[in-house]
Amino acid sequence: MLTFQPVSAHPAGNCHLLCAGEDAVLIDASLSFCGEQTALQVARALGNRRLRAILLSHSHYDHTTGLWWLHRAFPDVPVLAHPAAIHNLSRPGALSAMHALCRNAALRYTGQTGPDFPSDSFACCIPCTDGQTIPFGQGEARILFTPGHTRDSLSVDFPDEGVLWLCETLGFWDGREGSAIQPCFLSGYQAALDSLDRMTALLPRRLILTHSRMLDEAGSAVFLPRSRQVAEQCAERILDWYDRGMTLMEMLRCYEAAYRDEDCADLQPIEAFRINAEATIRVTLRELRQTEL
Numbered sequence: 001m002l003t004f005q006p007v008s009a010h011p012a013g014n015c016h017l018l019c020a021g022e023d024a025v026l027i028d029a030s031l032s033f034c035g036e037q038t039a040l041q042v043a044r045a046l047g048n049r050r051l052r053a054i055l056l057s058h059s060h061y062d063h064t065t066g067l068w069w070l071h072r073a074f075p076d077v078p079v080l081a082h083p084a085a086i087h088n089l090s091r092p093g094a095l096s097a098m099h100a101l102c103r104n105a106a107l108r109y110t111g112q113t114g115p116d117f118p119s120d121s122f123a124c125c126i127p128c129t130d131g132q133t134i135p136f137g138q139g140e141a142r143i144l145f146t147p148g149h150t151r152d153s154l155s156v157d158f159p160d161e162g163v164l165w166l167c168e169t170l171g172f173w174d175g176r177e178g179s180a181i182q183p184c185f186l187s188g189y190q191a192a193l194d195s196l197d198r199m200t201a202l203l204p205r206r207l208i209l210t211h212s213r214m215l216d217e218a219g220s221a222v223f224l225p226r227s228r229q230v231a232e233q234c235a236e237r238i239l240d241w242y243d244r245g246m247t248l249m250e251m252l253r254c255y256e257a258a259y260r261d262e263d264c265a266d267l268q269p270i271e272a273f274r275i276n277a278e279a280t281i282r283v284t285l286r287e288l289r290q291t292e293l
């Protein structure tokens with residue numbers, strides 16, 4: 001049976017340990033400021049199991065910048081990522097934006113600016129392919145490219161267990177009853193809808209959500225259709241604001257009023273929320289109004 005444990009030392013970073021029998025895989029590497037503690041938590045939760053792979057679900061800083069500490073703790077474990085993520089994680093511009101976001105998150109959550117991640121942290125990453133499998137328990141883990149949140153997003157299917165681990169393309173939900181699913185398509189609206197349809201067609205019995213938890217069967221059955229509605233409603237709202245003549249600043253204010261949940265401040269600093277909101281507005285208008293803001 002597959003078991004799931006969130007092992008990031010801070011909720012702002014994502015790091016999930018999935019185990020079956022003697023095997024384990026780690027999805028995402030959390031944040032630099034808590035990288036060392038996260039590596040300790042992983043080692044503790046792993047026990048005597050064999051860590052088969054570390055997978056990066058996409059190149060965002062809250063999923064990747066703790067990798068240096070994990071790779072130091074488990075130097076023989078392959079680290080797999082989308083080829084576009086590896087390319088992104090080698091670009092000086094992307095790395096300097098990630099250093100700034102890491103400093104901001106560290107300051108907000110710990111009162112200090114570090115520790116920072118070394119810029120060669122991602123030299124260990126190996127490009128993976130869509131559909132690639134990794135031996136896991138009695139069966140396998142299967143990497144599925146699910147673009148939409150970013151171009152380099154991936155999810156992980158455990159077909160023998162009926163379990164599907166979902167990245168942010170498929171929607172973000174913090175797991176609190178009564179809180180809403182957040183739209184998360186930053187690189188492609190149609191790509192996100194296509195990824196939602198592809199994951200729905202797999203008929204997973206249970207879902208594990210990034211930054212969140214494993215849903216029960218009833219919750220899993222309704223999550224993907226709801227998330228698709230949330231994405232469509234978000235795009236409709238953006239088109240409505242645009243068609244009413246709003247500027248980007250005005251649309252950003254409306255977006256924040258509609259989607260910023262202050263109870264989620266522990267999961268995402270406001271600066272990161274605003275970067276994502278602007279990307280969502282821009283990509284929606286690019287695809288559905290053929291307009292560059």
Ligand SMILES: [Zn+2]
Nearest residue numbers: 058060149168
């Ligand atoms: Zn992300």
